[in-house]
Amino acid sequence: MSKPEFFATPGYGEAMRAARRYSQAVRVGERVEISGQGGWDDDLNFPEALEDEIVQAFENVERTLNTAGATWRDVIAVNSYHIPESAEEVGEATTRIMVEQFRKRMGDRAPIWTELGVAALGAPKMRVEIQVTAMVGGATE
Structure with missing residues (x-):
């Protein structure tokens, strides 16, 4: 069995590891799991527009x-968590943007995906969080 390797994304990931004692990614052999990623910049600021x-x-x-040696083309599973302003927002606007990004980043590949509306996320201004699992080298089509 391979030994786990933990990674901190340069910038915000290094800050979160120091402040909150968690890593952004772990790799065991060819499998990469990442913690939920929000739409923040390196200073943990969030854009005003949901799409941004x-x-x-x-x-x-x-x-x-990339920090753990993987790409979107290696992704096999996606979990996304959303704080909707209304029930329709997760069902329409958010889903549309998510699907556009899937197509842009993965082409015709279609990993499994669970999309959930939630009451709160890890930061007060955070409205979306994306967690993925990747298999390096074997998941691309």
Whole structure:
């Protein structure tokens, strides 16, 4: 069995490891798991527009995957957590943006995906969090 390797995303991930004692990613062999990534910048500021926050969360997932030696093309599972302003927001606007980002970053690949509306996330201004699992080298089509 491979030994786990833990990773901190440069910038915000290093700050979170120091302040909160958790890593952004773990790799065991070819499997990479990342903690939920929000749409923050390196100073943990969030964009005002929901679409910008979702796109930034996807960017942060990519940065974190890269830190552990993976890419969006290796992703096999996605869990996304959303704080909706209304029931329709998760069902329509958020889903549309998420799907656009999936297509942009993974092409025709379609990992499993669970999308959940939740009451709260880890930061007061946070409206989206994305957690993924990747298998390096074997998941690409």
